[in-house]
Amino acid sequence: MATTTDKASSRDRLLDAAARLSYRDGVGIGIEALCREAGVSKRSMYQLFDSKDAMLAASLERRIPRYEARLAHPDPDHATPRERIRHVFEQVTGAAADPDYRGCPYLAVLVELKDPEHPASVVARAVKQRLTDSFRAEAERGGARDPELLARQLVLVFDGASARAGARVEHLEDGLAVTTATALMDAAGMD
Amino acid sequence: MATTTDKASSRDRLLDAAARLSYRDGVGIGIEALCREAGVSKRSMYQLFDSKDAMLAASLERRIPRYEARLAHPDPDHATPRERIRHVFEQVTGAAADPDYRGCPYLAVLVELKDPEHPASVVARAVKQRLTDSFRAEAERGGARDPELLARQLVLVFDGASARAGARVEHLEDGLAVTTATALMDAAGMD
DNA sequence: CGACGGGGAAACCGATCGGTGTATTTGCGT
DNA sequence: ACGCAAATACACCGATCGGTTTCCCCGTCG
Structure with a gap:
């Protein structure tokens, strides 16, 4: 089930990137930069999280x-x-x-x-x-x-x-x- | 010397607005909102301060x-x-x-x-x-x-x-x- | 082999960012 | 009353914001 694995991996990379960047630069960090860092498209991330706020909380x-x-x-x-x-x-x-x-x-x-x-x-x-x-x-x-x-x-x-x-x-x-x-x-x- | 008084007043209003808004909303507050609050044009404020950072420090x-x-x-x-x-x-x-x-x-x-x-x-x-x-x-x-x-x-x-x-x-x-x-x-x- | 579907790249949305250029108005001193 | 300087309003700059949409590629399964 590579699909599930990939999804989980994307999610984790997103959360890790969010934690790292928001800690370094503050919560004002942009979604664009987050996704770039995580190697995940913005579209995918909005399928995983409802909003930036929700992702920040999850991270x-x-x-x-x-x-x-x-x-x-x-x-x-x-x-x-x-x-x-x-x-x-x-x-x-x-x-x-x-x-x-x-x-x-x-x-x-x-x-x-x-x-x-x-x-x-x-x-x-x-x-x-x-x-x-x-x-x-x-x-x-x-x-x-x-x-x-x-x-x-x-x-x-x-x-x-x-x-x-x-x-x-x-x-x-x-x-x-x-x-x-x-x-x-x-x-x-x-x- | 009304000119000097007005200038000082604009400066003070700017600094007060900067202190109040940045305290309430954080340092990410926009210049536009600051000037609106202070009743000073953006152009005037950039004659009084070199940058947003400088004005924040001054405030x-x-x-x-x-x-x-x-x-x-x-x-x-x-x-x-x-x-x-x-x-x-x-x-x-x-x-x-x-x-x-x-x-x-x-x-x-x-x-x-x-x-x-x-x-x-x-x-x-x-x-x-x-x-x-x-x-x-x-x-x-x-x-x-x-x-x-x-x-x-x-x-x-x-x-x-x-x-x-x-x-x-x-x-x-x-x-x-x-x-x-x-x-x-x-x-x-x-x- | 072909139809399908999920995910990625990127355009796009209106809004705002910090900062500047310009033309007009305002108000002062003479 | 006039001239001049300062302050104004406002458009504009490229960049970015959070968020949406379109399109296309690529992998999977029948």
């Missing part, structure tokens, strides 16, 4: 597993809640060392698309919510006094760090993000 | 005094360093209550214009640097153990809070930003 959604896997601790069973949280901020720090790093793509989309109802904004907000939930779960396991508060504080730092590093106004290379997260965990009375 | 620069005045404590002489820092985060919290709040305009520009060399990015980065400097000065006055570290931590929280509030993914109305800043000041051993 963000597709990256979620990879994104969250990167933030997850490689050995969750033998790590403490502190270590798992710490790992998240170490990953941001590491990613920021790449000169092509532009910050968390989901936050960037939320900032660029001022419309919170945009399909891509909905996806991005969901990702942020899941990060908050994950922080809160770790905070609870770690015995924080106010897990909800600590989780929201950590996301504040996470987004501040990724936005500033992506905007090249902060480098993070001395571990600023990790240090700040640690200070907040300490203040929250976590193990 | 950001023009708002700096207003922006920094808002963050400055109303009675600096009778306020402690802690109170002056706290005031900054209270202002963000208050601003976020406005449904039209879209976060710190300077951070938004840095995120939207991925190019750090863009004239507007240069202006925005300078504003961020001044905020960091101001935090560090307060941290020193307040006897923080590591004023530079605390200042960078506070800006992380500031940008995270403003970005998330502007993206409508965090409301801040329960004082999250103030609480977080306070926790970091405590951890830094400030008075």
Whole structure:
């Protein structure tokens, strides 16, 4: 069934190109350039997606597993809640060392698309919510006094760090993000 | 000298319109719409500014005094360093209550214009640097153990809070930003 | 071999982009 | 009242926007 395979491949190439180009150049990237990059005709892409907005949302959604896997601790069973949280901020720090790093793509989309109802904004907000939930779960396991508060504080730092590093106004290379997260965990009375 | 006055007025109207529209709709806003909003012909605006980029940078620069005045404590002489820092985060919290709040305009520009060399990015980065400097000065006055570290931590929280509030993914109305800043000041051993 | 159908290339749509050229109007100083 | 400069309106430039349509090629199956 070569037909099905080709279709799926086109779809994937489109979504990958959309993720890559919109991350590098912003959501204002043109459909023409996207299709050129993906090697797919504009006509085919409009058979696969209803609109540019829908494709953008789909491309963000597709990256979620990879994104969250990167933030997850490689050995969750033998790590403490502190270590798992710490790992998240170490990953941001590491990613920021790449000169092509532009910050968390989901936050960037939320900032660029001022419309919170945009399909891509909905996806991005969901990702942020899941990060908050994950922080809160770790905070609870770690015995924080106010897990909800600590989780929201950590996301504040996470987004501040990724936005500033992506905007090249902060480098993070001395571990600023990790240090700040640690200070907040300490203040929250976590193990 | 009515001529000079009119010119200044056109210039000001242009810069105000640029600041307002680019904040609401992003830096991708069109020149046509800008000039329509300002009541100035496109031809006149290109005599006042070399390019759209230059006008955008100028409009950001023009708002700096207003922006920094808002963050400055109303009675600096009778306020402690802690109170002056706290005031900054209270202002963000208050601003976020406005449904039209879209976060710190300077951070938004840095995120939207991925190019750090863009004239507007240069202006925005300078504003961020001044905020960091101001935090560090307060941290020193307040006897923080590591004023530079605390200042960078506070800006992380500031940008995270403003970005998330502007993206409508965090409301801040329960004082999250103030609480977080306070926790970091405590951890830094400030008075 | 021939009919069919999906996908690609590219023209096309009206709109807008940043920027310019031009001709006209406006309003000022003398 | 006149002249002059500035500001205006507006057409225009090539390029691109998101999106649609046409045409044609090429592979598959009967």
